[in-house]
Amino acid sequence: MEPTTAVLAIGDNRFPFHRFEKMSPHIQDALETRRIDVTLTTDREELADLSAYDVVLDYLTDSTLDDAQREGLLSFVENGGGYVGLHCASDLTSTEPDDPDEVIDSRDEPFPELRELIGGHFLTHPEKSTYDVRVVDSHHPITASLPDLRVFDEPYVLDVDEDVRVLARMDHPDHADMPALWVRDHGDGRVCYCSVGHTVSTITDPDVGELLRRTVRWVADA
Numbered sequence: 001m002e003p004t005t006a007v008l009a010i011g012d013n014r015f016p017f018h019r020f021e022k023m024s025p026h027i028q029d030a031l032e033t034r035r036i037d038v039t040l041t042t043d044r045e046e047l048a049d050l051s052a053y054d055v056v057l058d059y060l061t062d063s064t065l066d067d068a069q070r071e072g073l074l075s076f077v078e079n080g081g082g083y084v085g086l087h088c089a090s091d092l093t094s095t096e097p098d099d100p101d102e103v104i105d106s107r108d109e110p111f112p113e114l115r116e117l118i119g120g121h122f123l124t125h126p127e128k129s130t131y132d133v134r135v136v137d138s139h140h141p142i143t144a145s146l147p148d149l150r151v152f153d154e155p156y157v158l159d160v161d162e163d164v165r166v167l168a169r170m171d172h173p174d175h176a177d178m179p180a181l182w183v184r185d186h187g188d189g190r191v192c193y194c195s196v197g198h199t200v201s202t203i204t205d206p207d208v209g210e211l212l213r214r215t216v217r218w219v220a221d222a
Contacts, residue, residue: 029209063114194215
């Protein structure tokens with residue numbers, strides 16, 4: 001019998017958008033099978049010791065971590081753990097504002113260690129819309145035989161490193177040919193980033209669910 005892959009899915013509820021309490025049940029439903037077990041949390045302290053997990057799925061908008069949390073996550077991946085960045089995980093400049101009357105604050109530069117881990121970061125996005133995500137590399141286990149996707153989602157414009165392996169690209173009328181799914185190695189671990197995942201309709205799409213399960217299995221098999 002194949003072993004169960006233990007996934008820690010982490011997000012936050014600090015902003016009126018990307019609320020983990022709204023999205024996390026759908027993420028869990030999309031991922032969980034007899035071979036994938038998902039734990040949901042908003043507690044960043046969990047990142048300091050990830051010894052009970054095989055994969056971290058990151059749905060944080062504010063990626064502010066203390067030293068122990070950051071080092072726990074990075075060493076986990078460097079030593080063979082899997083990392084899945086979903087949608088807002090690439091937003092490495094947004095932070096919780098000090099002013100309670102403000103919705104969001106922003107750093108001038110992305111968190112450098114997380115920028116290196118993911119291999120790219122969020123720049124901006126137009127309004128939510130319907131667009132295609134085209135598979136451009138069908139020779140990878142994540143995307144082999146996977147159909148192109150059509151989603152109603154928040155289309156992310158990203159700065160992406162040239163050395164990542166791009167598996168799918170966003171086909172958007174204003175931002176055509178933007179990477180939307182890529183993989184990279186980080187130390188002994190594996191990383192996959194997927195830019196879709198803002199809406200419930202996207203996460204509950206059967207083809208997106210299959211994509212996420214394949215992603216978890218691939219990053220866990222380091």
